[in-house]
Amino acid sequence: MKYIKIGDLLVKSGAITQAQLEQALALQSSTRERLGEVLQNHGFITEKQLIDTLMSQLGVEFIDLNNYNLPPEMAQLLPKNIAKKHMVVPIQASRTDIHLAMADPLNFVAIEEVQAVTRRRVLPYIATKAAVERAVQNLYSNQGAMRAIEDMQRDLLGNQYVGTAAPQAVDEEAAQADAAPAIRLVNSIIERACTEQASDIHLEPGENNMNIRMRIDGSLRPIITVPKELQASVVSRLKIMARLDIAQKNLPQDGNASVMARQEALDLRISTLPTIYGEKVVIRLLHKTPELVRLDGIGLAGDNLERFCRLVDNTMEGVILMVGPTGSGKTSTLYTIIDRLKSEEINLVSLEDPVEYHIDGICQVQINDKTGLNFASVLRSVLRQDPDIIAVGEIRDGETAEIAMRAAMTGHLVLSTIHTNSAVSSVDRLLDIGVESYLIAGAVKGIISQRLLRRICPHCRRAYTPMADEAAMLGLPDSAEPYTFYRGEGCPECFNTGYRGRIGAFEILSVTPEMRRAIHAGSLQDMEQAIKKAEFQPIMSNCRDLVLRGVTSAAEVHRVLGSEL
Numbered sequence: 001m002k003y004i005k006i007g008d009l010l011v012k013s014g015a016i017t018q019a020q021l022e023q024a025l026a027l028q029s030s031t032r033e034r035l036g037e038v039l040q041n042h043g044f045i046t047e048k049q050l051i052d053t054l055m056s057q058l059g060v061e062f063i064d065l066n067n068y069n070l071p072p073e074m075a076q077l078l079p080k081n082i083a084k085k086h087m088v089v090p091i092q093a094s095r096t097d098i099h100l101a102m103a104d105p106l107n108f109v110a111i112e113e114v115q116a117v118t119r120r121r122v123l124p125y126i127a128t129k130a131a132v133e134r135a136v137q138n139l140y141s142n143q144g145a146m147r148a149i150e151d152m153q154r155d156l157l158g159n160q161y162v163g164t165a166a167p168q169a170v171d172e173e174a175a176q177a178d179a180a181p182a183i184r185l186v187n188s189i190i191e192r193a194c195t196e197q198a199s200d201i202h203l204e205p206g207e208n209n210m211n212i213r214m215r216i217d218g219s220l221r222p223i224i225t226v227p228k229e230l231q232a233s234v235v236s237r238l239k240i241m242a243r244l245d246i247a248q249k250n251l252p253q254d255g256n257a258s259v260m261a262r263q264e265a266l267d268l269r270i271s272t273l274p275t276i277y278g279e280k281v282v283i284r285l286l287h288k289t290p291e292l293v294r295l296d297g298i299g300l301a302g303d304n305l306e307r308f309c310r311l312v313d314n315t316m317e318g319v320i321l322m323v324g325p326t327g328s329g330k331t332s333t334l335y336t337i338i339d340r341l342k343s344e345e346i347n348l349v350s351l352e353d354p355v356e357y358h359i360d361g362i363c364q365v366q367i368n369d370k371t372g373l374n375f376a377s378v379l380r381s382v383l384r385q386d387p388d389i390i391a392v393g394e395i396r397d398g399e400t401a402e403i404a405m406r407a408a409m410t411g412h413l414v415l416s417t418i419h420t421n422s423a424v425s426s427v428d429r430l431l432d433i434g435v436e437s438y439l440i441a442g443a444v445k446g447i448i449s450q451r452l453l454r455r456i457c458p459h460c461r462r463a464y465t466p467m468a469d470e471a472a473m474l475g476l477p478d479s480a481e482p483y484t485f486y487r488g489e490g491c492p493e494c495f496n497t498g499y500r501g502r503i504g505a506f507e508i509l510s511v512t513p514e515m516r517r518a519i520h521a522g523s524l525q526d527m528e529q530a531i532k533k534a535e536f537q538p539i540m541s542n543c544r545d546l547v548l549r550g551v552t553s554a555a556e557v558h559r560v561l562g563s564e565l
Contacts, residue, residue: 005106006035006036006054006104006106007021007024007025007035009053009054009057009058010039010045010050010053012057013053013056013057015045015049015050015053016039016044016045020039020044023044024038024039024042024044027042034104034107036050036104036106047128047129051126051128054105054106054126055126058105058106060105060124060125060126061125061126062125062126062127063091063101063125063126063127064127064131065089065091065101065127065128065131065132065134065135066131066134066459066491066493067491068091068135070089070091070135070138070139071092072139074089074090074091074092074093074139075139075140077090077093077098077118078090078098078114078117078118079117080136080140082113082114082117083136083139083140084136084140085110086102086107086109086110086113086114087102087103087129087132087133087136088100088101088102088107088110088114088132088136089101089132089135089136089139090118091125093118093120094120095120096120096121097120097121097122097123098114098118098120098121098122098123099123099125100114100122100123100124100125101125101126101127101131101132101135102124102125102126102127102132103126103127103128103129103132105124105125105126111124131493134195134493137191137192137195137262138192138195148181148182148184148185148188149181149185149226149227149230151181151184181233182230182233182234182236182237183237185226185230185234185237186234186237186238186241187259187261189201189212189223189224190259190261190266190268190283190285191261191262192214192223192224193214193261193283193285194261194262194264194266194285195262196214196216196221196223197216197217197501198214198215198216198285199215199216199218199284199285200214200215200282200283200284200285201213201214201215201281201282201283201285202214202215202220202280202281202282203226203234203235203238203280203281203282203283204280205228205231205275205277205278205279205280206228206277207228207277208228209225209226209227209228209231210225210226210227210228210230210231210234210278211225211226212224212225212226216495217454217455217497217499217500217501217502218327218452218454218502219497221495231278232278235272235278235279235281238270238272238281238283239253239255239270239272241257241259241268241270242254242255242256242257242268242270243255243257244270244272249274249278249279250274251274252271252272252273252274253271253272254269254270254271254272255270256268256269256270256354257270264287265287266285266286266287267285267286267356268283268284268285268286269283269284269286269354270282270283271283271284286356286357295308295336295340298329298332298333298336298504299503299504299505299506300504300506302545303537304506304508304537304542307508307510307535308448308506308508310510311445311446311448311508311510312337312340312341313340315413315445315446316413317408317409317411317412317413317445318408318409318413318414318443318444318445318446319404319405319408319414319415319416319443319444319445320337320413320414320415320416320445320446320447320448321395321416321417321418321426321444321446321447321448322334322415322416322417322418322448322450323417323418323419323420323421323422323423323425323426323447323448323449323450324417324419324420324421324449324450324451325419325421325451326419327452328450328451328452329450329451329452329504330417330450331356331393331417332504333448333450333504334391334393334415334416334417335356335357335359337391337415338350338359338362338391338415339359341389341413342359342361342362343361344361346388346389347363347385347386347387347388347389348361348362348363348387348388348389348390348391349362349363349364349365349382349385349387349389349390349391350362350363350364350365350390350391350392350393351365351367351375351378351379351382351390351391351392351393352364352365352366352367352391352393353366353367353368353369353375353393353394354366354367363385365378365382367393374400375392375393375394375395375396375397375400376397376399376400376403379392379400379403379404379407380403383403383407383412387412388412388413389412389413389414389415390404390407390412390413390414390415391414391415391416392404392414392415392416393416393417394416394417394418394419395416395417395418395430395433397433398433398434398435401430401433401434401435402434402435402436402439404416404443405435405439405440405442405443405444406439406443408443408444409439409442409443414443418430421449422449422507422539423447423449423507423509423531424524424527424528424531426447426449427440427444427519427524427527428524431522437519437520437521437522438520440519441516441517441519441520442516444511444519445510445511446508446509446510446511447508447509447511448506448507448508448509449506449507449508449509449539450504450505450506450507450539451504451505451539451560451561452502452503452504452505452560453502453503453504453505453543453546453551453552453556453557453560454497454499454500454501454502454552454556455499455500455501455502455503455551455552456486456487456488456498456499456500456550456551456552456553457488457490457491457493457494457497457498457499457500458500459491459493459494459500460488460489460490460491460493460494460498461486461487461488461489461550462486462487462488462489463484463485463486463550464484464485464486464487465482465483465484465485466482466483466485466554470485470554471483471554473554473558474540474543474544474547474554474557475540475544476544483548484548485547485548485550485553485554486547486550486553487553487555488500488553498553499553499556503546503551503552505539505542505543505546505560506539506542507536507537507538507539507541507542508536508537509531509534509536510534510535512530512534514530514533514534515527515530515531515534517530518530539561540557540561543557543561
């Protein structure tokens with residue numbers, strides 16, 4: 001392939017004008033980006049236009065890496081540092097040629113370097129940048145894990161352990177845990193979890209091996225199997241990271257660690273549990289990124305965004321509750337509100353178990369029931385600390401709830417979460433744990449109920465016309481024009497589930513005087529009637545909108561809200 005300028009190709013094909021090319025070249029001079037990236041970042045062309053132009057002008061074939069299974073041996077042909085440096089990935093090879101997927105097939109520096117390293121002629125293919133990045137991460141993280149396993153097995157057979165033990169490790173098992181292969185294996189597992197955007201890693205001992213699964217978009221997915229003889233090394237390595245007792249195998253332990261993965265800081269919550277086949281370890285991954293506490297990050301938009309801002313910004317005292325079942329995103333919403341309300345003029349104190357994300361500008365307290373530092377006792381102490389806003393991680397008992405309600409009625413704004421399914425049932429829950437109805441009626445200003453729905457995978461999303469009963473399940477009226485729903489067909493990008501990522505569905509209730517009277521009277525039926533008269537959209541309304549927009553599927557709504565439909 002002769003040296004060709006991508007700008008000339010795009011002008012020749014009519015994708016951009018000569019003036020746009022000159023403007024992009026001027027912008028490129030102040031950055032280190034390639035011209036194709038500059039053109040895309042500034043809206044001159046789309047990635048699809050770039051790919052179509054290169055395919056037609058150069059005759060380069062397109063490869064969909066999301067639907068291509070890379071042979072593991074490809075990682076042996078090209079060093080990881082070169083693949084990451086140029087964002088290229090080998091997909092096939094012979095004795096003389098290597099087929100290379102590239103986001104930019106005109107990157108001749110990359111082609112020449114690959115040719116020099118592999119001593120093979122490069123046959124370039126074009127792929128999307130995101131697909132190449134993910135393929136590189138998965139190919140080499142799997143290679144790292146398998147190579148570490150092979151090294152650990154070889155060392156175990158030869159009774160040779162590489163590396164030195166941590167200061168607190170004085171026996172052979174600790175030395176084994178800190179051996180270089182064990183470190184590499186654990187690091188590759190954590191990096192893979194980060195790549196797949198997993199929330200948890202499960203290391204589960206079995207009779208013959210240890211299975212590693214990751215919770216991705218709320219569901220566990222099998223990732224890799226570790227031989228049984230290496231189980232103790234992996235578990236001990238994780239215990240050392242979390243500063244746990246590696247000699248204690250018969251009692252559960254909890255700890256935490258901080259690591260860097262893919263240039264991102266992660267907090268790891270590590271929990272061990274003894275089982276009949278050894279210790280099971282579960283790792284919760286907490287990402288320290290600002291996106292986690294932005295309104296668009298939790299899925300608030302449109303009318304719900306307006307209601308949310310009106311409730312949060314205009315409530316100076318009282319209680320705002322985030323409600324929903326376990327795993328519905330309540331904590332993320334709580335952090336969103338905290339980040340929105342914090343300021344230099346406000347004393348904001350949060351009580352958390354555990355403290356998941358560190359936020360500058362507020363005072364965060366770690367609850368510890370073992371030392372008597374529980375929600376109720378800390379809340380009493382905080383009230384003597386001149387607080388303006390108090391965030392209580394979770395209302396678990398009547399004592400905590402009553403103190404929070406009384407604090408709210410004396411001029412404080414209290415934010416908290418509670419495990420219930422809806423706004424009405426949260427009031428019922430507070431009554432059940434012993435809170436007086438007059439306290440609930442006087443203190444609660446707003447209730448935010450939420451769920452998490454899986455997003456349809458954008459790589460395999462397809463439209464279809466639903467059956468009448470499927471539309472009726474969502475409460476959609478009969479229509480002369482058929483509705484259009486969407487679903488994912490399943491692809492490697494989404495583990496063949498049809499879903500990738502999640503989004504929040506919300507219902508936001510601002511308590512009206514009529515609702516207060518109903519709560520004070522203890523009549524949930526009257527409260528339901530008052531809610532119907534208020535400006536309130538139930539969570540199903542938000543779900544219907546997400547289905548019609550193609551964000552999620554009707555089947556996913558039924559899975560999450562099935563008992564409430």
